[in-house]
Amino acid sequence: MDPDGKTIIPVGVDVGATTVRVGVVDEAGAVVHLDRRPTPQAGEAASFFDLLTQRIREAARRFAEKISIPIDAPLAVGVALPATLSADRRYVVRCVHLPFLTQASIAPVATWRDVLFTDWRGHSGGTSRGSELVVQEANAKGASSFLDLPRGSTVTLLTDIEAALWGEYHLRGKTPPRFGHLRLGTGVGFGVVLDGRVQRLDADRRTHPEWLIVDESASAPSCPCGLRGCLERFVSGPALEWRLREHGLASDLAGFRRALDAQETVAHAFLRDTAGWIVRALRNIETRWRPDVVVIGGGVCRGVPQLVEAVGTLCGSVQEGSHMPIKGDRGGDSAGVLGAALLARDGVPS
Ligand SMILES: [Zn+2]
Incomplete structure (x- = not known):
């Protein structure tokens, strides 16, 4: 009213x-x-x-x-x-x-x-x-x-x-206290709610934040934000499709999904590699924000539903040794x- x-x-x-x-x-x-x-x-x-x-x-x-x-x-x-x-x-x-x-x-x-x-x-x-x-x-x-x-x-x-962060947080009953959301779409972004408050992570920012940089090698690809090696250059929708074409795997996300469904070995290797870049970012996020959970969503996850599971598996593996729970989104594109x-x-x- x-x-x-x-x-x-x-x-x-x-x-x-x-x-x-x-x-x-x-x-x-x-x-x-x-x-x-x-x-x-x-x-x-x-x-x-x-x-x-x-x-x-x-x-x-x-x-x-x-x-x-x-x-x-x-x-x-x-x-x-x-x-x-x-x-x-x-x-x-x-x-x-x-x-x-x-x-x-x-x-x-x-x-x-x-x-x-x-x-x-x-x-x-x-x-x-x-x-x-x-x-x-x-x-x-x-x-x-x-x-x-x-x-x-x-x-x-x-x-x-x-x-999107607030939508997902709402759909999970506004819990847990430290709630992170990684969104993979045309761009890539991360947001976090701490004790019910939306953290302003990117106010006045012109580049991706440092915790989304996953490649610090000399050959790291440059990002439109002006930095190099940002997660967006590996797993955004356009970047993923470009990499799929480079590898001769598929021309788009739908083709990649079909290759995964057909259990093509090379497609699953590419999926694990892609999940690996995301896990690198999650490691940075875990160090910086200590979230109780990270929900992963966005258009890329809708296009390739296997990706979130691959990230969760890799994240919880012995070599990663992370206990941060990874979950799929609930809100979809709304x-x-x-x-x-x-x-x-x-x-x-x-
Ligand atoms: Zn960037």
């Missing part, structure tokens, strides 16, 4: 490098009216946000009609981007896979911050709802490029990792939508 007693609709927007997902979280905590669209690969931020506005309003309208509330009910929208954000969540620091969303690509006279965050209010204190944009006032000031939402709506900017909507509704506990 908002201060006027209106029902607030929690909406999650998960912008992936290839797919934009928009959905509403209902009273039971389930994602409903999930809409999946291809992510525009070029264009301007303004037209992209027009598209998001349409999808958000459509999902909210369907939900409002279903539960018989006014279709102009205020929304709590969590927008998760495949990007790193400034510490105050006001603007995108870096968005490698969708460069048109980065600050630099927007005309100098209208930076991301000016266009999207005309009237920003950062709340603090015990009952904080996190940093929020009061859209009602932004609209009144004519920020026409921004998400055009019903009066009283709020927007919370998140990273894709934070949103974990980000779920987490984004819940964080927008309840505030980001950090």
